[in-house]
Amino acid sequence: MLEALTPPRQFTLSGDFWRQIPGYSEVSEQDFSDPAWQERNSIMRPEKIRDLLQGNVAEQFIRDLSEGLSDSTMSMRITPYILSLIDWSAAKKDPIRRQFLPLKSEMIAAHPLLRLDSLNExxxxxxxxxxxxxxxxxxxxxxxxxxxxxxxxxxxxxxxxxxxxxxxxxxxxxxxxxxxxxxxxxxxxxxxxxxxxxxxxxxxxxxxxxxxxxxxxxxxxxxxxxxxxxxxxxxxxxxxxxxxxxxxxxxxxxxxxxxxxxxxxxxxxxxxxxxxxxxxxxxxxxxxxxxxxxxxxxxxxxxxxxxxxxxxxxxxxxxxxxxxxxxxxxxxxxxxxxxxxxxxxxxxxxxxxxxxxxxxxxxxxxxxxxxxxxxxxxxxYEVYDKETGLSVYAAPGVRPGKLFVYPDPLHSLSPGIVADWASDDRAREMVRMVVERAKMQGRISGG
CATH class of the missing domain: 3.20.20.70 (Aldolase class I)
Structure with missing residues (x-):
């Protein structure tokens, strides 16, 4: 009777899905479900992925990943659980892979407004x-x-x-x-x-x-x-x-x-x-x-x-x-x-x-x-300029009188504007102009 009252569980994957990874084909459910086993077997090197997939990943992918890690702010550490959620038949487009494993081939130039501690913590x-x-x-x-x-x-x-x-x-x-x-x-x-x-x-x-x-x-x-x-x-x-x-x-x-x-x-x-x-x-x-x-x-x-x-x-x-x-x-x-x-x-x-x-x-x-x-x-936003990709926000409850600029990614902008962002003078001018518009429209002083 209690079982009948239990609502159906809503999820996307079940069963021993990790066994699709050749290196985990013999891993028991007891081991895979053990968080200590997951931590001990965390993957921190591209070569380990190659070993676990045993020919089911192209060598070019491993090189691409190694080069991506060289340009990344974060080192590589994923659990066997996460590795098993990746669709390795289409790894380059896989949404799980994209979150954790950087490929050099997909990286593009950073936005000029990027700062390491971007939120000023x-x-x-x-x-x-x-x-x-x-x-x-x-x-x-x-x-x-x-x-x-x-x-x-x-x-x-x-x-x-x-x-x-x-x-x-x-x-x-x-x-x-x-x-x-x-x-x-x-x-x-x-x-x-x-x-x-x-x-x-x-x-x-x-x-x-x-x-x-x-x-x-x-x-x-x-x-x-x-x-x-x-x-x-x-x-x-x-x-x-x-x-x-x-x-x-x-x-x-x-x-x-x-x-x-x-x-x-x-x-x-x-x-x-x-x-x-x-x-x-x-x-x-x-x-x-x-x-x-x-x-x-x-x-x-x-x-x-x-x-x-x-x-x-x-x-x-x-x-x-x-x-x-x-x-x-x-x-x-x-x-x-x-x-x-x-x-x-x-x-x-x-x-x-x-x-x-x-x-x-x-x-x-x-x-x-x-x-x-x-x-x-x-x-x-106070102002959003889709052409330059700049949006301006006020935060009166946090920083009264201050304005904050968020830039759209370069890939969403026209080639001409991307070229403008490559010029320091033009970049400063685009930011200055959108902030001035925000001050006028929002009647905000400060900057």
Whole structure:
């Protein structure tokens, strides 16, 4: 009778799908479902992919990947789980591959407005690892480690190991950094909302997660704490099989609820194919135990910028109690210009997605304004010049009187404008003109 009352699970992949990879053909379900096995067998070299696929990948692809990594801000680290989600018969176009494995052949020149710390997180730090941009909220960067490395990572300035293009920031030891960070949060009367991120909370030990979360809850001033992790997408078996870690999260959720503090788990799923039976089972476990789960996607060209992909993603997440929260227009990151989408394409996609399901399960499409303006609704620009690809946003609740410029990717512009962007003088003039228009139309002073 209970079985009949259980709603059907909504997912895209099930069964022993990993056995399509020759190197995993003999891997048991018990091993594959073990998060420790996944971590031990993470793939960090292109040659390892060649060995695992045993002739099912062209040597040119491996060379292309090796050259792409040389120009990437992020090194390579993926789990066997993620490797198994890639359609290796069409790897160059595969939406999972595009997120984690950079190919030199698809890279194009970066936009001239690119900066390494494009969101100016360094400038908004009040303590090492604490970014205080919004009046009542703080971002607590508790670790610089992740179970996988996304090639479009905004924090490529600090997350992961050094690459040929980026020497990473090195943070103080965890105990020292956490103490000063929590002190800074305690002393700021305005902060009532903390996002614990990194890196990735999945890489915190269960004891550290519980200790850190308990300290924040016991400050007695916070109303909301969010734990951010891509883990539900890239290592979902940890939720099911690392019970110490999951129990720590559930204990924090219960503790927060008892003390009037909302605890939530924020994850990052970009494509419908990422919603496997592992993800569904993990999401159900969290839902059953009262943990609120929200999703933040990044809008990526060739991954989820089509109406059918985004619609399917939103519905899969909603049906599995993973609330679609934000869809970010991709930040400016070196080596991923080919993955960015224009503001115009984001606007049109949002228009088609809105109305397909309940409003609270419809993501807000946002731009994280370069330079520290914070998240702005894509529609809320003061000026959008499609010809030059420049949109200008005001952020009165974050930076009164300031304007923030987001550039469309070069591939979305005409050849003539791309040539203009190659000229420093012309580039400065295009930015100056669109900012002046925004000041006039929005009656905003400052710059």
């Amino acid at each position: 360094h400038g908004d730090q009040i303590s090492e690892g604490v970014v205080h941009r919004y009046p009542d909220r703080a971002l607590f960067l508790a670790t610089d480690k992740c179970p996988v490395y996304c090639r479009f990572c905004t924090r490529s300035y600090s997350v992961g190991v050094d690459t040929p293009t980026v020497t990473k920031d090195r943070n103080a030891p965890v105990a020292d950094r956490w103490k000063s960070a929590i002190d800074a949060i305690r002393k700021s009367a305005a902060i009532v909302d903390v996002v614990v991120s990194g890196g990735d909370c999945f890489r915190l030990k269960a004891s550290h997660l519980l200790e850190l979360g308990s300290e924040l809850i016991n400050l007695g001033k916070l109303k909301r704490i969010r734990f951010a992790s891509k883990g539900l997408s890239v290592l979902p078996m940890k939720i099911m099989n690392d019970r110490a870690w999951t129990d720590a999260l559930i204990r924090l959720s219960d503790m927060g609820r008892a003390k009037g503090v909302e605890i939530s788990f924020h994850t990052h799923i970009n494509h419908p194919r990422e919603v496997t039976h592992y993800v569904v089972d993990a999401a159900r476990l969290l839902f059953t135990n009262g943990v609120m789960v929200r999703n933040q996607s990044v809008l990526l060209r060739g991954v989820n910028d089509g109406f059918s992909e985004m619609t399917r993603l939103v519905k899969l997440l909603s049906d599995n109690h993973i609330h679609p929260y934000y869809t970010y227009v991709c930040d400016l990151v070196s080596g991923i210009e080919d993955m960015r989408t224009s503001i115009d394409s984001a606007r049109h996609l949002e228009k088609h997605v809105r109305g397909i399901t309940a409003g609270y399960n419809t993501p807000l499409f946002v731009v994280d304004a370069p330079g520290g303006g914070g998240k702005r609704d894509v529609h809320s």
